[in-house]
Structure formats: structure tokens, C-alpha cells
Amino acid sequence: MKTITLYLGKKYRLFWVVVLLLSFVLLFAIIEELLIMVYLYFFLLFPLIFYAFSKGIGKVCLKDDKIVIYNLFAFPKAEIELNSLKGFEFMRDYYYSVPKGRGKYLGISGPTVMIFHTKSGECKAFSLFGFHDIKIILTYLQDNNIPFLNYKPVDSKDTKIKVTTYQKSGMQAVFAIILPALTLILIMAFITYRFIISPDNQVIHLLLCLLPLLLYLIYTYWERMYYIKMKDESFKIKNLLKRKSKKFKYDDIKKIAFGSSLGKGAFLYIEILDKNYKYYQFPLDMLPKREIKEIVTIFKEKGIDATSECC
Structure with missing residues (x-):
């Protein structure tokens, strides 16, 4: 079998590049006047971005006898031998148990969570969020006779469903649409008012830098409806x-x-x-x-x- 390599979707890779570029632009824009923001960037933002790059998945390689998963820095994150697999689970949250503890704790949640179970009892969970070729991974596992553990066939019933x-409710939908738009209008009005009074105000410059981010957040919120x-x-x-x-x-x-x-x-x-x-x-x-x-x-x-x- 030829090795199949799957990469993170372009828009998600582009998102991280834009985040880094905007961070550096904002950094150099305020470095001379707001030194505290420099410290904030290096001690808070940079570690968070580094953590996301090191923990996130950048690509998945499907080989004859194993699956190799790489992080966003292109370093191998995990190697899973096919002959060691008991099965896999997909489309469910991953919970882990703490030794000598009680109960289970949420490890990875959200869509596209895949959990590999080995014959030795070990679990390896990954989020494939941002990958557009999940079908290839699932087909690869099925072709290699790896059981889909959390799939349970259900017998259909002859039940009629009305439309x-x-x-x-309509009121909740109206608020979901109007409130973000109203928030944006108020922020724009505040920026305009303060800019007219004192165009050199540093807070206004910072808000202008963050305005594209606000627009993006409102757009993604409306996309979720x-x-x-x-x-x-x-x-x-x-x-x-x-x-x-x-x-x-x-x-x-x-x-x-x-x-x-x-x-x-x-x-x-x-x-x-x-x-x-x-x-x-x-x-x-x-x-x-x-x-x-x-x-x-x-x-x-x-x-x-x-x-x-x-x-």
C-alpha cells in the first residue's frame, strides 16, 4: 500500500499563520509606548500559541502497518501499529481515569474525536478537527479490519414522522441576531467618538487593531445558527x-x-x-x-x- 498523507485543512493552517502575523504586527505597533503589552504577549500569548502548535495535529500518515500522527511543528506525535489495535471509537468524547482516583475526567471533547484502543488496554485519543479527509482514515481502518467499537446497528421501525x-423560539432567534450587531454598532460609535476627541488615544488604536477580530467572531457566531x-x-x-x-x-x-x-x-x-x-x-x-x-x-x-x- 502506498503511504497516504493527510494534511490539516488550508483555512485552519492559514488561521494560525494569520494569528502569528497579527500578533507580531500588534507587538511592533505598541512596543514603544505600551511595554506592558510586550510582556503580556511573551508571557501569555506566545506560550498559548506554542502550546496549540505542539498539541495540535498537523498531518496524519497512513502506512501499510501503522498510523503516524504529527503535530503542527511536523514532529511525530504518536505511532499506532495496526496489529496492536483492538479497535477504534469515533464521534464521542474521550474520558480518562486517574490512578487511585474516583470517576472519570473529560480528556478531549468536541467533534471529530477518534480514540484508538490497543490490545494491551491503552487508549490514544486525538481530535481530527480541521481535517477534510476523515473518510479516508475511516475507510483505511475498515479495510484493515479494525472494529468500529462504538457503532451499534439498529433495526428500523415502520414509524411515520410528521414534518x-x-x-x-422566534424571540431567542431575534436576540441572537440583534445583540451581536448592536454590540458592534456601539463599539464603532465609541471608537468614532473617542477618535474625534483624541485621535492619539492608545486605547482607540488598540480597539482598531482588535476590530477585525470582533467582526470575525460575530461572523462565526452567526455561522453557527x-x-x-x-x-x-x-x-x-x-x-x-x-x-x-x-x-x-x-x-x-x-x-x-x-x-x-x-x-x-x-x-x-x-x-x-x-x-x-x-x-x-x-x-x-x-x-x-x-x-x-x-x-x-x-x-x-x-x-x-x-x-x-x-x-
């Missing part, structure tokens, strides 16, 4: 502010998992894996958390292995 839209519309033979993942939607037929889906990126019920998302091992992930900020159990039940009645770790 139902699972979405937050997805909800679910279910019909008898299919369902759609729709965005509140955009016309784009993705339609799925129940018969084409292998596994579905609901989760939250930060705590129970915060930053909800859905992971979808079809029978061809194509992977999809959508944020669900417009989906009421209380409706997830009902949605999971419907998916199971349609013969889909559906789970939820957020409720």
Missing part, C-alpha cells in the same frame, strides 16, 4: 440566516452523534456519518437542548445508531 422543525427540520423520509440541517441547507435521507446514514464543545449543553453540534463513511459536522446553536432526546429517538426508529453526550 417537524426543531428550532429555538443551524437547526433541524425532519420529515418522514429525510431530514435537513438548515441555517437561520442563510438559505443553504443540507438534506440527508435516513437510509443513507450510518451513525449520528450529538455533543457539546464546552460543558453540558454549551455549543451544541451534530456529527453525521453516512454509509460511505463520509463525515459531516454542523453547529446547532438554534436547536433547543430539550429536543435532543426526542430527535435521537426518531433517528433510532429510522434504523440509525444515534447517541447524545450533551443531555
